Amino acid sequence: xxxxxxxxxxxxxxxxxxxxxxxxxxxxxxxxxxxxxxxxxxxxxxxxxxxxxxxxxxxxxxxxxxxxxxxxxxxxxxxxxxxxxxxxxxxxxxxxxxxxxxxxxxxxxxxxxxxxxxxxxxxxxxxxxxxxxxxxxxxxxxxxxxxxxxxxxxxxxxxxxxxxxxxxxxxxxxxxxxxxxxxxxxxxxxxxxxxxxxxxxxxxxxxxxxxxxxxxxxxxxxxxxxxxxxxxxxxxxxxxxxxxxxxxxxxxxxxxxxxxxxxxxxxxxxxxxxxxxxxxxxxx
Amino acid sequence: xxxxxxxxxxxxxxxxxxxxxxxxxxxxxxxxxxxxxxxxxxxxxxxxxxxxxxxxxxxxxxxxxxxxxxxxxxxxxxxxxxxxxxxxxxxxxxxxxxxxxxxxxxxxxxxxxxxxxxxxxxxxxxxxxxxxxxxxxxxxxxxxxxxxxxxxxxxxxxxxxxxxxxxxxx
Numbered sequence: 001x002x003x004x005x006x007x008x009x010x011x012x013x014x015x016x017x018x019x020x021x022x023x024x025x026x027x028x029x030x031x032x033x034x035x036x037x038x039x040x041x042x043x044x045x046x047x048x049x050x051x052x053x054x055x056x057x058x059x060x061x062x063x064x065x066x067x068x069x070x071x072x073x074x075x076x077x078x079x080x081x082x083x084x085x086x087x088x089x090x091x092x093x094x095x096x097x098x099x100x101x102x103x104x105x106x107x108x109x110x111x112x113x114x115x116x117x118x119x120x121x122x123x124x125x126x127x128x129x130x131x132x133x134x135x136x137x138x139x140x141x142x143x144x145x146x147x148x149x150x151x152x153x154x155x156x157x158x159x160x161x162x163x164x165x166x167x168x169x170x171x172x173x174x175x176x177x178x179x180x181x182x183x184x185x186x187x188x189x190x191x192x193x194x195x196x197x198x199x200x201x202x203x204x205x206x207x208x209x210x211x212x213x214x215x216x217x218x219x220x221x222x223x224x225x226x227x228x229x230x231x232x233x234x235x236x237x238x239x240x241x242x243x244x245x246x247x248x249x250x251x252x253x254x255x256x257x258x259x260x261x262x263x264x265x266x267x268x269x270x271x272x273x274x275x276x277x278x279x280x281x282x283x284x
Numbered sequence: 285x286x287x288x289x290x291x292x293x294x295x296x297x298x299x300x301x302x303x304x305x306x307x308x309x310x311x312x313x314x315x316x317x318x319x320x321x322x323x324x325x326x327x328x329x330x331x332x333x334x335x336x337x338x339x340x341x342x343x344x345x346x347x348x349x350x351x352x353x354x355x356x357x358x359x360x361x362x363x364x365x366x367x368x369x370x371x372x373x374x375x376x377x378x379x380x381x382x383x384x385x386x387x388x389x390x391x392x393x394x395x396x397x398x399x400x401x402x403x404x405x406x407x408x409x410x411x412x413x414x415x416x417x418x419x420x421x422x423x424x425x426x427x428x429x430x431x432x433x434x435x436x437x438x439x440x441x442x443x444x445x446x447x448x449x450x451x452x453x454x
Contacts, residue, residue: 008339009338009339009342009372012339012342012343012346012368013342013368013369013372015346016342016346016349016364016365016367016368016369017365017368019346019350019361019364019365020361020362020364020365021361022361023353023361023364024361024362025361041350041351041354042354048306049310052306052310053310056310056311056314125309125310125313126313126314127313128308128309128312128313128321128323129321130316130319130320130321130323130422130425130426131404131422178413178414179413198414198418199414199418199419199421199422200418200421200422202319203316203318203319203320203422203425204319205319253415253417
């Protein structure tokens, strides 16, 4: 300890404390924007991140080509069959849609539509912390990305919410993160509940649908959408984005209430391309 | 030790840190085991503190803390000071209580990981954002999985330690 004091160890500790305080103050001051330290670190590491990402992708593709060919062929066949089924359903749906339009016109309702202004981005890194589920994407405040923006995949499934935006990068909390909480809507029953992350489920890549209305009867495979509501009742997220599917219903530790375990619709493990919703206009 | 020696020495440690950081951030984070990813950066700080002692260990842990803080979306800034304290603790323990070898590094790593996760759990409990049991389960798995990497991290830094000037004078 004497050596430590003699060799300016206390000075290092004081520097550490000051840096901690500066980082904390800057973080709170900048809100959803990355503070200068994090911004600089993100900007410097972005080219490395992109390079490593490209190499890892290439290696994974090589592996898939070499060892997963049979599985991919089976998946292709299953997708072809599903495609045929969905085409048939779409043909039936078209007639219903036209009828709906006519009825809306008769009642003088505004046509239902969703307008999303999106920014495409690439996932360049996955969070290494076990205490959160984050992704880093290749677009930041220079492209108009802000904290609070919703992120979807190429199929329109909700991926998460931007939590911090740097100049040429942004971090998003995925739907399974424990700090994410938003309104959910069970599509089949039109009932509202709360979507939230859970430490036990996060490791399995799943999330919770809690505060289920009494007497709700959920079925495995039920789809859950965003309700567009967050605490305070302000619509901060577009409604109708597909969040996930009900996998099972469990009771909480006290056995007093039930919650549903959801499998996210977006494949968070293999996700590469995402779209950041910068603005939206939803007419129900 | 000359100023040049000093710079070369810490540059060598920084270069040794880079591949481990990349391994943690860009490779192991893609392939979690039982849903858990190992924490390698704190192990780097502890390994250097074990080998170099309290003062140099605190300085290196401070630098690692800055990187860790930028990567970890926890309480902003907290990890910088906590890592510096952990570096100091590991340096003192290995210098005066344990030995400056793999066993000493392993024991210091266990303590450091337990302290870090205990703080994380305490913060979340205080904020009331999560129940205790799942957090304890997660912390347990995280610590066990991370400890598997202690020998590798220690050997990398010991290799550097034997090739750089020894005494650090600030």
